[in-house]
Amino acid sequence: MTPKISVCGLYKYYGRGKARTLALQQVDLDIAPGEFVTLVGASGCGKSTLLRTIAGLEEYEDGTIHCNGKDVDGPGPDRAMVFQSYSLYPWLSVSANIRFCRRLAHQRASSSSEIEVASGRADALIDLMGLRHVVDAYPAQLSGGMQQRVAIARALMSRPDVLLMDEPFGALDAQTREVMHDLIRHVYQLEKTTVVFVTHDVEEAIYLGQRVVVMAPRPGRIDAIVEVPFGARRDQDLKLAPEFLQLKRHILQRIRETSGVRTDLEQLEKLTRTASQERNAR
Numbered sequence: 001m002t003p004k005i006s007v008c009g010l011y012k013y014y015g016r017g018k019a020r021t022l023a024l025q026q027v028d029l030d031i032a033p034g035e036f037v038t039l040v041g042a043s044g045c046g047k048s049t050l051l052r053t054i055a056g057l058e059e060y061e062d063g064t065i066h067c068n069g070k071d072v073d074g075p076g077p078d079r080a081m082v083f084q085s086y087s088l089y090p091w092l093s094v095s096a097n098i099r100f101c102r103r104l105a106h107q108r109a110s111s112s113s114e115i116e117v118a119s120g121r122a123d124a125l126i127d128l129m130g131l132r133h134v135v136d137a138y139p140a141q142l143s144g145g146m147q148q149r150v151a152i153a154r155a156l157m158s159r160p161d162v163l164l165m166d167e168p169f170g171a172l173d174a175q176t177r178e179v180m181h182d183l184i185r186h187v188y189q190l191e192k193t194t195v196v197f198v199t200h201d202v203e204e205a206i207y208l209g210q211r212v213v214v215m216a217p218r219p220g221r222i223d224a225i226v227e228v229p230f231g232a233r234r235d236q237d238l239k240l241a242p243e244f245l246q247l248k249r250h251i252l253q254r255i256r257e258t259s260g261v262r263t264d265l266e267q268l269e270k271l272t273r274t275a276s277q278e279r280n281a282r
């Protein structure tokens, strides 16, 4: 099957001269149509850079990126992006934010039937995202979770082939995140969009993804690609299942090994050991 997204031999640097940083080294990744892929890894391993490069928001030095078999050389309506900050227009209502989609804005000569179809889609997305009761509200009047629902609905408005999400739930509290996890899986199943989702949270990566791409830092690269062996129907109890916890432990261990980051608990144990060794030596 032809991949929806194909990243091949990608190298990306930031800065020049002595300040030049290799942010991505030899990244190869094929993503199938309709696949939900999550990217995890320690801070600075290049997750956002990879996502932004696929979005066409970053230039790269070497390699190729194809979406639908075409070279990615800038942003396009086939790829919609959702950021951690909700990036809504504060002066527009919920309904107007969702309807203000790039494709429509460029189609000033749209026929009335096209406008009607778009309007029907906006209504469907408003219902799907549970926003009907706040359509006339402004972003500042909404909770973070509600604002992110609006941002996702707006991104879906142009029926993108690919939805690129950069820590979209990073600013939300734990309960709202759980609700958003189930919502995004529901939306994904209905829309059949290809999703690439960046997160720090390994549990979130496993719960949402069909494959988890584990990245490593200095330089940013793919360390492992882990298949998630759970089917399409998932519920919150899955997060407590032994197979889920085992997979989570395995991925966390890889991240720790490749990043050199130790947990506070490990640091504490080490300090306690050193202190008791010093006491014994006295």
Ligand SMILES: Nc1ncnc2c1ncn2[C@@H]1O[C@H](COP(=O)(O)OP(=O)(O)OP(=O)(O)O)[C@@H](O)[C@H]1O
Pocket: 014, 015, 021, 022, 023, 041, 042, 043, 044, 045, 046, 047, 048, 049, 050, 200, 220
């Ligand atoms: N605009 C920039 N200019 C210079 N260096 C950058 C820039 N953006 C990112 N970097 C560097 O590139 C590397 C990868 O950064 P990136 O933000 O992609 O990592 P990340 O895995 O998304 O990190 P985090 O999880 O902390 O958001 C890091 O070393 C970072 O310091």
